[in-house]
Amino acid sequence: MMGDIAIRVEDLGKQYRIGMQVTRYHTLRDTIAEAARRPIRALSQWRYTPTNSIWALEGVSFDVNKGAVLGVIGRNGAGKSTLLKILSRVTDPTKGYAEIHGRVGSLLEVGTGFHPELTGRENIALNGAILGMKRAEIERKFDEIVDFSGVEKFIDTPVKWYSSGMYLRLAFAVAAHMEPEILVVDEVLAVGDAEFQRKCLGKMSDVAGEGRTVMFVSHNMSAILRLTQESIVLEKGKMVLRAPSTQAVDYYLSSGYAQSGEHHWQPDEIPVESAPFYPVAMRVRNPQGHIVDTLRSVEPINVEIEYRLDGPISGLRVGIYLLTTQGEQIFNSFDTDDQRQYDRFGVRSAGQYISRCSIPGDLLNEGRYIIGVNASTYRVRRYFQDENALSFTIDASGAPGMQWGELRLGPVRPRLDWQIEETSPTPAGRLDAV
Amino acid sequence: MSETPITRQLPEEVVYIRPSRGWIHLKLGDLWHYRELIYFLTWRDVKVRYKQTVLGAGWAILQPLINMVVLGVIFGRFADMPTDGIPRPIFTFTALLPWGLFSKALSDAGRSMLANRSMITKIYFPRLIIPLSSVLGGLVDFMIQLGILLLMMLFYNYAPTVAVVTLPFFLLLALATALGFGLWLSALNVLYRDVNYILPFLTQLWLLVTPVAYSSSVVPEKWQWLYALNPMVGVVEGFRWALLDAPPPSLVTLVISTTITIVVLITGMYYFRRMERTFADLV
Numbered sequence: 169m170m171g172d173i174a175i176r177v178e179d180l181g182k183q184y185r186i187g188m189q190v191t192r193y194h195t196l197r198d199t200i201a202e203a204a205r206r207p208i209r210a211l212s213q214w215r216y217t218p219t220n221s222i223w224a225l226e227g228v229s230f231d232v233n234k235g236a237v238l239g240v241i242g243r244n245g246a247g248k249s250t251l252l253k254i255l256s257r258v259t260d261p262t263k264g265y266a267e268i269h270g271r272v273g274s275l276l277e278v279g280t281g282f283h284p285e286l287t288g289r290e291n292i293a294l295n296g297a298i299l300g301m302k303r304a305e306i307e308r309k310f311d312e313i314v315d316f317s318g319v320e321k322f323i324d325t326p327v328k329w330y331s332s333g334m335y336l337r338l339a340f341a342v343a344a345h346m347e348p349e350i351l352v353v354d355e356v357l358a359v360g361d362a363e364f365q366r367k368c369l370g371k372m373s374d375v376a377g378e379g380r381t382v383m384f385v386s387h388n389m390s391a392i393l394r395l396t397q398e399s400i401v402l403e404k405g406k407m408v409l410r411a412p413s414t415q416a417v418d419y420y421l422s423s424g425y426a427q428s429g430e431h432h433w434q435p436d437e438i439p440v441e442s443a444p445f446y447p448v449a450m451r452v453r454n455p456q457g458h459i460v461d462t463l464r465s466v467e468p469i470n471v472e473i474e475y476r477l478d479g480p481i482s483g484l485r486v487g488i489y490l491l492t493t494q495g496e497q498i499f500n501s502f503d504t505d506d507q508r509q510y511d512r513f514g515v516r517s518a519g520q521y522i523s524r525c526s527i528p529g530d531l532l533n534e535g536r537y538i539i540g541v542n543a544s545t546y547r548v549r550r551y552f553q554d555e556n557a558l559s560f561t562i563d564a565s566g567a568p569g570m571q572w573g574e575l576r577l578g579p580v581r582p583r584l585d586w587q588i589e590e591t592s593p594t595p596a597g598r599l600d601a602v
Numbered sequence: 603m604s605e606t607p608i609t610r611q612l613p614e615e616v617v618y619i620r621p622s623r624g625w626i627h628l629k630l631g632d633l634w635h636y637r638e639l640i641y642f643l644t645w646r647d648v649k650v651r652y653k654q655t656v657l658g659a660g661w662a663i664l665q666p667l668i669n670m671v672v673l674g675v676i677f678g679r680f681a682d683m684p685t686d687g688i689p690r691p692i693f694t695f696t697a698l699l700p701w702g703l704f705s706k707a708l709s710d711a712g713r714s715m716l717a718n719r720s721m722i723t724k725i726y727f728p729r730l731i732i733p734l735s736s737v738l739g740g741l742v743d744f745m746i747q748l749g750i751l752l753l754m755m756l757f758y759n760y761a762p763t764v765a766v767v768t769l770p771f772f773l774l775l776a777l778a779t780a781l782g783f784g785l786w787l788s789a790l791n792v793l794y795r796d797v798n799y800i801l802p803f804l805t806q807l808w809l810l811v812t813p814v815a816y817s818s819s820v821v822p823e824k825w826q827w828l829y830a831l832n833p834m835v836g837v838v839e840g841f842r843w844a845l846l847d848a849p850p851p852s853l854v855t856l857v858i859s860t861t862i863t864i865v866v867l868i869t870g871m872y873y874f875r876r877m878e879r880t881f882a883d884l885v
Contacts, residue, residue: 184883253882257619257726260879266619280724283646285653290646297642298725326653 173269174350174381175232175255180264181405182225182250222436224250226405228264232383234349237376239392239399239413240385241420244554245436246402248385252352255383270349270381271300275368279339284328288319288338291327295342309345317341332547344371350381369395387540387555389417389495404436417495421538421556429453429461431558438552444479444518445543445551452539452560462561465534465581469527469560473541474520482515483548486523489540489555498537498579501525533581534564622879628871632728640731640738647710647739662743663750666698673698673815683816686848692751692758696845697814697838699747700776703740704834705805707777710736711784712801715792719885729878730871733788737781744773755845765844772840779833779863785870789877792885813838819849830858833866 225247232238242248253259256272281298282291292313296306314320317338319330327335353372373395376382386392392399392413399416401409409419429452438446453470454460463469473486487502503523504510540555564570568583633640652658670691677683678690685693711733715722718732755761791797812834821829829835836859839851851859 254619257617258722258724259882261619261621263621268617268619270615272617274724281718281721283650285650286646290649294642294646297639298721298727300636300639300727303638 172234173231173267174234174236175230175269175383176267177231177255178229178265180225180228180251180254180266181223181262182247182254182259183221183262184224185221223262223405225254225261225402228402228405228407230400230407230410232381234269234381235376235379236398237382237384237396239396239416240383240402241389241392241399241416242402243437243556244439245404245434247405248402249354250405251402252354252383252385256352268350271346272350272352273299273343273346273348274352274354275340275343275371278343279335282327282335282339285326287326288314288317288323288330291338292342295339296346299343299346301346313341313345316344340367340371348380350383351375352383352385354385387553389421389491389555390497393417393495414494418493421491421493421495422536422559429459429558429560433554437554442543442552444477444481445484446476446478447541447543447552447554448474448476448520450474450539450541450557452558460560462563464566465530465532465562465564466566466583467529469529469532470524471527471539472522472524474522475543476520477516477518480515480517481545481551483545484514484516484543484551485510485546486521486541486543488525489538489542490527491538491540491555492579493536493538493559496579498532500542502542530567530583531580532562533576533579534562534567535579536561537579628875629728633730633734636727636731639727640735643731643735644738647735648742651739659746662746666695666702666747666750669698669702670694677815681816684819686817686819686842688842688846688848689758692754692760692846693817693842694815695751695754696842697812699744699751700772700837700841701809701812701814701834702747703744703773704776704780704837705809706743707737707740707780708784708787709801709805710739711780712787712791712797714784715788715881715885716795716798722885723882729881730785730874733784733874734781737777737784740780741777751845760846762845763847765847765850767844768840769844772837772844775833775840775860775863776837778867779837782863782867782870785874786866789870789874789881792877792881808832808834817848826852827854827858830855831862833859833863835859 224245228247228251230238240248240251250259252274254261255266255268256274279295281295283294286294292310293303293306297303301309314323317334317340319334319338322330322334327338330338351372353368369391372382372384376395382395384392384396396413399411399413400407401411401416401420409416411419430449431451432449433447451459451472451474452461452463453472454463455467455470457470471488473488475486477484485502485504487500487505489500490498492498503525504513536559538556539558539560541553541557542550543552544550564581567581569576569581652661655661657664673694674690677694678685714732714736715729721727722729722732787797787801811829811832818826818829818835818839836851836855839848839855842848843850
C-alpha cells in the first residue's frame with residue numbers, strides 16, 4: 169500500500185536564527201574582542217532556545233506518488249529552497265518528518281566538487297562519486313557522459329581551460345546520467361544561459377516520462393504549466409494550496425499581494441545571494457503620476473523599479489517581465505536594452521537608483537497583469553528575480569472596439585491604424601440586382 | 603519509450619528525515635557506504651596539491667629536508683640539544699616524517715569544511731568524510747618521505763630492528779591524533795572563523811613541545827607524564843625507536859598518549875556529528 173509513495177512529508181518545519189551568518193571581521197581588535205566574547209556565547213548557545221528566529225518552513229505536509237511531477241511555487245523567501253534542502257538532506261529539519269523512497273538527484277548539484285586543476289576525465293570520476301554513483305557505474309556510463317557533453321576533444325584537459333559553456337555541459341552530463349528515482353530541480357537557482365536551462369527542462373521531462381518522480385521549483389509559470397500536473401504553493405513557509413497546476417498558478421499570481429500598485433520588498437523576500445543588488449520598491453503610476461492599481465488601457469503605464477547597489481556591478485540590466493495571470497509571458501524588457509543606455513549605465517557604481525519605463529497606451533487588453541522584476545548580467549549572474557512583484561488591472565474603457573461590448577481575446581489590444589480603401593467602383597448592375 | 607519500466611533492480615532505499623536531537627549516533631556504517639567518495643576526495647587532494655608548481659612532488663621531499671636543516675642549525679648549533687647519539691640529520695628527519703604528516707593533516711582538516719563549502723551546501727554525504735580525506739591525503743607525501751629516509755638510513759648505516767613492526771601502530775596513532783584534533787577544529791571553524799588564524803600558531807607551538815629537534819630526554823623524569831599529554835611525543839619517540847633503535851617510549855608515555863588520542867578522537871567525532879546538522883546553514 170505504501171509502495172507507490174515516493175516522498176512523504178509530515179508537519180515539516182525549519183527554524184533559522186536571525187543573523188545566523190557569521191560576521192566578517194575587519195580589524196584585529198574586533199577579532200580579539202570577538203574571540204574573547206564568543207566562547208562565552210558559544211557555551212550559552214549550547215542548548216539555546218531560539219528567541220530571535222523565523223520559521224523558514226512550517227507545518228508542511230504532502231505526499232508525492234511515484235512517477236508524479238509536482239511543481240513548487242512561491243515567492244522569494246517562501247521556503248521553496250529550504251524544502252528542497254531538507255528533502256535532499258543537506259540540512260536538518262527543526263521538526264516534522266519526511267520519508268524518501270529512492271535515490272534523490274538534483275540538477276542543482278551540477279558541477280559540485282569540480283576542481284579546476286583536474287581534467288574533464290578526472291572530474292567525471294570525482295563528480296560521479298560525489299553524486300553517489302559507484303565506480304563501476306561511472307565507468308559503465310563514461311562514454312555516454314562524454315558523448316552527451318560534446319567535449320571529447322578536451323576530456324584530458326584541465327577544466328580550468330574550458331569555456332563556461334563547456335564546463336556546464338560536462339557538469340550537466342554527469343548529473344543527467346545519475347538516474348535518480350527522484351529528481352529535484354530548483355530552476356530558481358539554476359545557472360547558465362537559456363539554452364542550458366532548456367536542456368535542464370528537457371532532461372526533466374525525459375525523467376518524468378520514464379516514470380520517475382520529479383519535484384520542480386520554478387519561477388517560470390509557463391514551465392510549471394507545461395511540465396507539471398499538480399503544484400503546491402508556499403507562502404511565508406506554509407503550504408497554502410495543493411491543486412492542479414493551472415489552478416495553483418492562477419492562485420499564486422492573483423494572490424492578495426500588492427493590490428496597491430506598489431510593492432516594497434521585505435528583508436525576508438531578498439535572498440542573501442542578491443547582494444550587492446537590493447531591490448527597494450516597484451510602482452505603477454498613471455500619467456498623472458499617481459500610484460494606482462487600475463489603469464486605463466488607452467493611457468501609458470509608468471513602471472518604476474527602485475533599488476540600491478551596495479557595490480558596483482558591470483553589465484547590470486534591470487528589467488521587467490509582463491505576464492498574464494495564467495502565467496503567459498507577454499514581453500520582457502531591460503533598462504539597458506538600448507545600446508546608448510548600455511554605454512552609459514553598463515557599469516553602475518554603488519548608490520540609489522530608479523529605473524523607469526513607460527508601457528505605451530493602447531497596448532494591453534482589459535484584464536489583470538503581473539509584473540516581474542529581474543536584475544542580472546547577461547549569461548553571468550542573476551542577482552535578483554521576483555516574477556510576481558506587482559499586479560494591476562487594465563480597464564478597457566475607451567479602447568478600440570469597445571462599442572461592441574464583446575470580449576476581445578489575447579493579452580494585447582493595440583489600436584491599429586486601419587485603412588479602408590475602395591479598390592474599384594461598385595459595378596452598377598450588381599447593385600441593381602441587390 | 604514510455605512503457606519502459608524503471609530498470610533499476612536494486613532494493614529500494616528508504617531515507618527517513620527527522621530532526622536530530624541530543625547525542626547522535628555516529629553512523630560509521632555510512633562512512634563505509636561512502637568509501638569510494640573518501641577515496642576520490644583523498645585522491646583529489648593529492649592530485650591537486652602540487653599542480654602548477656615547478657617542482658611538483660619534489661616539494662614532498664624538499665619540505666622536510668629544509669625543515670631538517672633549519673631545525674638542525676637552530677637546535678644543534680645554537681641550542682646544542684641532545685640527540686641520543688644519533689646523527690642529527692637522520693634524528694630530525696625521522697621525527698619530521700610523522701610530524702609533517704600530523705601538522706599538515708591538522709591544518710588541512712581544520713580548514714577542510716570551509717574549503718568544501720560548495721559541496722556541503724548542495725549535497726548530502728557524511729560530512730565526516732571531508733576532514734577524514736584531508737588527513738589521509740598526507741599519506742602519499744609520507745610514503746615518498748619514507749623512501750628518502752630509507753636512503754638516509756643506508757647512508758648513515760642504520761638498519762631497522764625488529765621494533766620496525768610497531769611502525770604501523772605509531773603511524774596510525776599520528777593519523778588518529780590528527781583526525782581527532784582536526785575534527786574539533788574543523789567543526790569549530792564553521793562556527794568561528796578564528797580557527798583559521800589560530801591554526802598556524804597552534805602547529806608552531808605544538809612543534810616546540812614535540813621532541814622533533816631534540817630528544818625527550820631533556821624533559822625531567824618527573825614531568826614526563828605531563829609531556830606525554832601531547833600524543834605526538836609517543837608518536838615521535840615510537841618512530842625513532844622503530845627505525846633508529848633509539849630508546850623506546852616508556853609505557854606510561856604510550857598509555858597516556860594513546861588514551862588522549864582515543865578520547866580526543868571519540869569526542870571529536872561526537873562533537874562533529876552534533877554540529878553536522880547546522881553546517882549547511884552556517885558554512
